[in-house]
Amino acid sequence: MRFDQRRAAQAALRMLSLAAGAAFGQGSAVDEIAKYRAALQDGNPAELWEARGEDLWKQKHGPKSASLEACDLGLGAGVVKGAYAQLPRYFADADRVMDLESRIVWCMGTLQGIGEADAKRGVFGSPDRKSDMEAYVAYVTSQSRGIKMNVPLDHPKEQEAYRIGEKIFYFRGGTHDFACATCHGEDGKRIRLQDLPNLTTKEGAQKAYTTWPAYRVSQGELRTFQWRLNDCFRQQRFPELIFASEASVALTTFLARNANGAPFDAPAIKR
Amino acid sequence: MPDPMKIRANVVGDSTEVKVLMSHEMETGQRKDAQGKTIPAWHIQNVTATWNGKTVLSAEWGPAVSKNPFLSFKFKGGAKGDKVQITWIDNRGEKRTDEAVIA
Numbered sequence: 001m002r003f004d005q006r007r008a009a010q011a012a013l014r015m016l017s018l019a020a021g022a023a024f025g026q027g028s029a030v031d032e033i034a035k036y037r038a039a040l041q042d043g044n045p046a047e048l049w050e051a052r053g054e055d056l057w058k059q060k061h062g063p064k065s066a067s068l069e070a071c072d073l074g075l076g077a078g079v080v081k082g083a084y085a086q087l088p089r090y091f092a093d094a095d096r097v098m099d100l101e102s103r104i105v106w107c108m109g110t111l112q113g114i115g116e117a118d119a120k121r122g123v124f125g126s127p128d129r130k131s132d133m134e135a136y137v138a139y140v141t142s143q144s145r146g147i148k149m150n151v152p153l154d155h156p157k158e159q160e161a162y163r164i165g166e167k168i169f170y171f172r173g174g175t176h177d178f179a180c181a182t183c184h185g186e187d188g189k190r191i192r193l194q195d196l197p198n199l200t201t202k203e204g205a206q207k208a209y210t211t212w213p214a215y216r217v218s219q220g221e222l223r224t225f226q227w228r229l230n231d232c233f234r235q236q237r238f239p240e241l242i243f244a245s246e247a248s249v250a251l252t253t254f255l256a257r258n259a260n261g262a263p264f265d266a267p268a269i270k271r
Numbered sequence: 272m273p274d275p276m277k278i279r280a281n282v283v284g285d286s287t288e289v290k291v292l293m294s295h296e297m298e299t300g301q302r303k304d305a306q307g308k309t310i311p312a313w314h315i316q317n318v319t320a321t322w323n324g325k326t327v328l329s330a331e332w333g334p335a336v337s338k339n340p341f342l343s344f345k346f347k348g349g350a351k352g353d354k355v356q357i358t359w360i361d362n363r364g365e366k367r368t369d370e371a372v373i374a
Contacts, residue, residue, distance in 0.1 A: 045292060045338075
């Protein structure tokens, strides 16, 4: 009898705490996360990646013992400032559309003589092994902070990439029959407490695209937009997105272009 | 050689505000790896800050401090152009010293 009473009391307590949780609602959790981000913004460890990336960028590597300083990121050889805000774009020398990562792989090949397979190895870092690619991306993106996104769509191949990217975004597949749009095609969707941006709206795409790369506090790592795409594919049980592949560049083109007009504001910090 | 620190120092009224970002794993010694073996503790133990050679902050740190720690503090005095030097030593005896000019 006593046991039953206690159980009933516990159940009542649980109900109460559930009700309290509901009363706080989603809004306050979102506000709290925003406050948390603001508190961390001041000492963003992403700066450590930016600094390491800048160092690496200027160091001589590879069989040709060259640095990446002469790399043409679309605004001319050696121009890093503002380059990320205009990527992906068509590059005549490679005759294809490239995003930042595939362009870095290209420069590592042409300038430093590093083979494509080597350049694409270990691109996502872990606590035991830091990724040079993420450091490069942190450095290059940091040089576009505050610059308005202005991804071109003039060349037919850029338009083609955009169209393919759009198709991928709405393509349903995998064991869960998910598309990117399943989670990112409506306002107010979330995973656990994290709000998911509606990438079909201009504001949603802008807010999402301009805040990657980001230092993920929960992982203690800097994560790039490329990583975000790969992890989304994993979460929707899609086959792994091949690094710097045509599909990957196309999807990036679609999302980056939709963010046009907003000032780029990363490397940021996220939970 | 550990990665460099990022140090910013600014005059605020009659004091100087220093913000330091350090690159360190700060392993607690409580975690286990995939094989179930304990990952040994590895963290910063001592932090000292000097202003023109005079110690303005001295701290003992333990495993409760986060990875890639951020330290912000103020001290009385300091003028533009003065130098602030930060040193940390970890429990493996590794050491890093960086310097910044007060702005």
